[in-house]
Amino acid sequence: MTTVEITPEQQAELAKALLDALDPLAAAAVRSRASGGLPEERMWAAEPVEVTLSVLSAWKLVDAEVKRLTALAAATAGSYGASYEQLGAAWGITRQGARKKWPDAVGRPGPRPGSLELFGGAAELDEAVDGWRWTATGADGAVGEAAAGYPTREEAAAHAGAFLAGHAVPGTRCQSERRSGHTVSV
Known part of the structure; x- marks a missing residue:
């Protein structure tokens, strides 16, 4: 596992x-709060409490955006196959900590090629x-295949399912999907 130090x-x-x-953001926040009508070049000379509270409110916005971008980066890494263990290592926390911090970042593995x-x-x-x-091969013996490749497995499965539904024998229903030696009811 690779970590970035x-x-x-x-x-x-x-x-x-x-x-x-971020300095311009802090300056904009200071300008937007009551700075005693000071000109821009002297805004930092305003009341110290007002200046620091203005900067604090600006950092709150930054903090929220960083959290959003962090969750997006974790989800993107997860979509490319990163595990919670890897996300935790990159963030300097445990696998469990990463799962708690970004609960939806790592999806369950989707079904792979199969029957x-x-x-x-x-x-x-x-x-x-x-x-x-x-x-x-439909229940009625009809044989079919994809005329071209589909962008996702799910789309190909949907088209195959539609073919099978169109060639069903009356009274049959959707039964199961087999993948990697396991049968899953669908």
């Missing part, structure tokens, strides 16, 4: 760059160069 020098550079980027048994027929789903494909 930064050196104290890099951390200092990052802190300075962040302060430089679909519906309406008395069966379909095989496979990922090809041009996308997801299916081949199927």
Whole structure:
């Protein structure tokens, strides 16, 4: 597992760059609060409590946005296959801490290529160069296949399911999907 560690020098550079980027936000917050009518070049000379409360309110906005961006980054990493263990290592917390901090960041693994048994027929789903494909045999003996690849497995499965439904024998229903040696009712 790879973690990203930064050196104290890099951390200092990052802190300075962040302060430089956020300074205009703090200045805008100070200008928006009562600064005693001071001109912009003297706004920092306003009442110290007002100045510091203005800066604090600006940092509240920054904090909320950083939390949103952090959750987005965690979810993106999770969508690419990162585990809670990896997210925790990157953030410097445990796997359980990462799961608590970003509960929806890591999805359950989706079904992979496999067999679909519906309406008395069966379909095989496979990922090809041009996308997801299916081949199927309906309960009535009709054989069909995808004319082109679909962008997602779910879309290919839906089209295969529609084919199987169209070639069902009266009285059959949706039964199960087999994947990786397990049968899951659908």
